[in-house]
Amino acid sequence: MNSQEIRQEVDKSRSSGGLKQIVIPPCPEALIQLQQALAHEQPDLNVIQRIAAADVAMSATLLRTANSPLFKPIGKPCTTVGQAMTRIGLQATLAVMMGFLVSNAIRVNHPQLHRFWQRSTKRAMACAFVAAQLPDLPAGLAPGLAHTFGLFLHVGMAVLMQSVPGYGGTLVEAGARIDRPFIATENANHRTDHAVVGALVMRVWNMPPELMAGIRLHHDFAVLGGTSVEPLVQGLIAAGHVAEHLMRRHEGLPADADWIAHRAAALAWLRIDEARLAEWDEPLRPVLDAA
Known part of the structure; x- marks a missing residue:
């Protein structure tokens, strides 16, 4: 889906579908x-x-x-x-x-989203860092746009926590299951997921369409390298995937299932390899420490 199709999808779901009951501040x-x-x-x-x-x-x-x-x-x-x-x-x-x-x-006060905005800030800084290292990408991924993308990437979780009873339990279940993707558990329990709700926030807040599309598709790594999604949106998805991994590594957490399954696609799109990625650890560490 391109940005226009995603906008139409969000508008339709907002008026008559699964997003009708979601409250956007x-x-x-x-x-x-x-x-x-x-x-x-x-x-x-x-x-x-x-x-x-x-x-x-x-x-x-x-x-x-x-x-x-x-x-x-x-x-x-x-x-x-x-x-x-x-x-x-x-x-x-x-x-x-x-x-x-x-x-x-968007206030967050739930143990399942502990330090939500602190981690969102770290993710945003990591996204901006990645974009700054790759100024020659054909998509023209600006660090400022990448930062905003990282900040809002999981905003749908915060909104779902406020709007949907039982979503805290869904987060626990989705994080524990290894038989299906995170957003599959969200959809099974609530008929929507944080990627769709995050796109809705971007739509309601009149943010750039590339942000709306990137957030909507940030778990759909099959779009990387294709022609159906704008290059800038693909760049945001790839940079966000790498940034998430760098942030988890900074926190001493293991690689998540998405990184294990789709890192090759993200690295290939950004034209980097694992060795280049390892070189970023040292200069990025003080940036993330400050967050």
């Missing part, structure tokens, strides 16, 4: 303003600074990031949003702001 007004600011070819940094400064907690998050060891502060600590933006740069500023806004819009 409204998109934060500040995120809407941020998207509008980024729609211009040259984003107005003063507008972005005003959006950040309008929320005390978000300003504090930016300052804490700018003064963290990740950015090796030299001299006096940053004390204003403008100073923080200058130190960490536009892309990191946008990543911090978006993560703050999304995590506050």
Whole structure:
């Protein structure tokens, strides 16, 4: 399916199908303003600074990031949003702001999703890192888009946890079963899955169609290398698959079933091999530590 077909699928399911009962929190007004600011070819940094400064907690998050060891502060600590933006740069500023806004819009408080947004932030940083290492990909995968993709990749789980009774038990079952894919258990129990619901969030929040399509298909690795899905969407899926593996390796977790079964397709699409992947561990580690 291409992005247009996925949009039609989501709209149809939203109006009359399995997504009808799913409650999507409204998109934060500040995120809407941020998207509008980024729609211009040259984003107005003063507008972005005003959006950040309008929320005390978000300003504090930016300052804490700018003064963290990740950015090796030299001299006096940053004390204003403008100073923080200058130190960490536009892309990191946008990543911090978006993560703050999304995590506050969709609250997660369930033991089966422990540290959900912290891990989402790590996944997003890993996705951006992967994209930054591969600037010559024909799909033109930008680190900023890859970061947003990683941040939202599993947002459907958080929404399902809020909307669907018994979903916590489904997470336990899906994680334990080895006879079928994770999303197959979700669909068997609830007639939908986190990939579809995540695409719905992207649709309702008016996020880029490539994000909606990538999230909808992020467990469908058969699309890699095909012609039915846009190259940029395939790039997001491949980068997200690699990023998930890198994050799990950073956490000392074993490779999951998806990586064992489909790593060759993702690596081939990104034009890298296992040796190149191993080289990324050391430079990526402090980035993920900071998350």
